[in-house]
Amino acid sequence: MRHFDQQLDELRSxxxxxxxLVESSIYRSVVALTEKDExxxxxxxxxxxxxxxxxxxxxxxxxxxxxxxxxxxxDLRFITAAIKINNDLERxxxxxxxxxxxxxxxxxxxxxxxxxxxxxxxxxxESMVRQSLDAFVKKDSSLARTVLTxxxxxxxxxxxxxxELIIYMEKDATTIRQCLDLIFVAxxxxxxxxxxTNIAEDVVFLVEGVDVRHHxxxxx
Amino acid sequence: MRHFDQQLDELRSxxxxxxxLVESSIYRSVVALTEKDExxxxxxxxxxxxxxxxxxxxxxxxxxxxxxxxxxxxDLRFITAAIKINNDLERxxxxxxxxxxxxxxxxxxxxxxxxxxxxxxxxxxESMVRQSLDAFVKKDSSLARTVLTxxxxxxxxxxxxxxELIIYMEKDATTIRQCLDLIFVAxxxxxxxxxxTNIAEDVVFLVEGVDVRHHxxxxx
Numbered sequence: 001m002r003h004f005d006q007q008l009d010e011l012r013s014x015x016x017x018x019x020x021l022v023e024s025s026i027y028r029s030v031v032a033l034t035e036k037d038e039x040x041x042x043x044x045x046x047x048x049x050x051x052x053x054x055x056x057x058x059x060x061x062x063x064x065x066x067x068x069x070x071x072x073x074x075d076l077r078f079i080t081a082a083i084k085i086n087n088d089l090e091r092x093x094x095x096x097x098x099x100x101x102x103x104x105x106x107x108x109x110x111x112x113x114x115x116x117x118x119x120x121x122x123x124x125x126e127s128m129v130r131q132s133l134d135a136f137v138k139k140d141s142s143l144a145r146t147v148l149t150x151x152x153x154x155x156x157x158x159x160x161x162x163x164e165l166i167i168y169m170e171k172d173a174t175t176i177r178q179c180l181d182l183i184f185v186a187x188x189x190x191x192x193x194x195x196x197t198n199i200a201e202d203v204v205f206l207v208e209g210v211d212v213r214h215h216x217x218x219x220x
Numbered sequence: 221m222r223h224f225d226q227q228l229d230e231l232r233s234x235x236x237x238x239x240x241l242v243e244s245s246i247y248r249s250v251v252a253l254t255e256k257d258e259x260x261x262x263x264x265x266x267x268x269x270x271x272x273x274x275x276x277x278x279x280x281x282x283x284x285x286x287x288x289x290x291x292x293x294x295d296l297r298f299i300t301a302a303i304k305i306n307n308d309l310e311r312x313x314x315x316x317x318x319x320x321x322x323x324x325x326x327x328x329x330x331x332x333x334x335x336x337x338x339x340x341x342x343x344x345x346e347s348m349v350r351q352s353l354d355a356f357v358k359k360d361s362s363l364a365r366t367v368l369t370x371x372x373x374x375x376x377x378x379x380x381x382x383x384e385l386i387i388y389m390e391k392d393a394t395t396i397r398q399c400l401d402l403i404f405v406a407x408x409x410x411x412x413x414x415x416x417t418n419i420a421e422d423v424v425f426l427v428e429g430v431d432v433r434h435h436x437x438x439x440x
Contacts, residue, residue, distance in 0.1 A: 170393045176396070
């Protein structure tokens with residue numbers, strides 16, 4: 001195996017390690033919220049610095065490959081996709097931290113209602129995250145396109161969660177702070193889904209050479 | 221002038237054009253909100269597709285330079301910074317669109333109060349955007365560091381805006397939807413400031429070779 005191929009493998013496996021950390025952080029933050037589990041929230045918060053450190057290391061690795069190996073064609077596309085995916089993963093990690101913070105703020109509050117549809121939204125989003133990374137690893141652009149089509153469902157569910165929470169707030173002013181926390185949780189989940197969509201778009205571009213950003217018709 | 225230098229110049233000037241569009245879109249969205257000016261909101265919404273198109277063109281230009289010219293050292297750093305800044309600008313444009321949409325939703329509502337401190341927050345954020353781009357163009361890392369230090373003030377003001385709006389909501393349930401729109405506006409402004417911070421971090425790295433992401437101590 002060429003030294004360069006080994007380094008591409010290294011880049012791929014570092015990204016997988018990063019995505020594992022981020023997925024676990026998202027999962028823990030949601031469990032912290034739904035189970036009122038303080039320990040899971042703390043673990044999600046603690047993984048932030050490791051994720052940040054990995055982002056820098058992966059960036060250095062990718063930029064080093066660009067500089068030293070001067071790759072072309074597919075390899076170049078792979079490395080630029082890796083730089084973008086790395087950035088999306090780090091931001092997903094930030095959203096998981098935000099969710100964990102909201103979970104902590106809600107931990108001693110009696111629940112308004114069994115969290116509306118937030119657990120359902122979380123499971124939709126978690127599967128988008130996993131599928132977008134699987135699509136990247138397997139270079140599977142049809143799986144990536146599945147992620148792109150899931151995004152509309154996430155937006156619809158988020159809207160219905162907002163509407164339901166607003167009704168609670170209007171009925172009972174004492175629930176306002178709690179409902180706001182939940183609105184921000186839904187918002188953070190939706191942003192994680194957006195980052196998965198970005199990754200899926202990068203995968204389609206990587207595999208097919210078709211740029212599907214901002215072009216709904218090319219996503220079909 | 222080398223052909224390659226001309227292309228770097230072209231990349232720089234396209235980014236400036238992009239940032240001009242994005243700054244104007246942010247400005248219009250805020251005026252739409254503060255002046256209840258529907259036309260400004262519509263113009264902010266209309267610039268979205270142009271901004272999206274420019275993002276793709278700039279990305280293609282930058283990736284083409286990486287592939288064909290195989291740059292090293294400073295030039296490589298400049299091009300990878302350009303790719304990231306381009307992405308940050310596009311996302312700022314998305315936030316401006318969100319603000320314009322909230323402005324439209326509020327346009328026929330009587331105002332709760334003269335918009336709390338949102339105009340002040342907007343002007344802080346607009347100056348961060350401008351400074352981060354100026355820092356990039358002039359390769360001025362001390363100006364970039366000014367942007368990094370402004371971010372804390374933005375976060376503090378956002379928090380005080382949230383608190384004030386929550387008090388309104390608790391006092392009068394009929395203001396809840398309107399206050400939520402304003403909370404999302406403040407959130408979008410804060411996210412625009414975050415993207416300016418990203419750009420400023422890229423500038424410090426470009427000029428000084430120091431990675432200041434996630435390292436508060438290196439920002440001094």
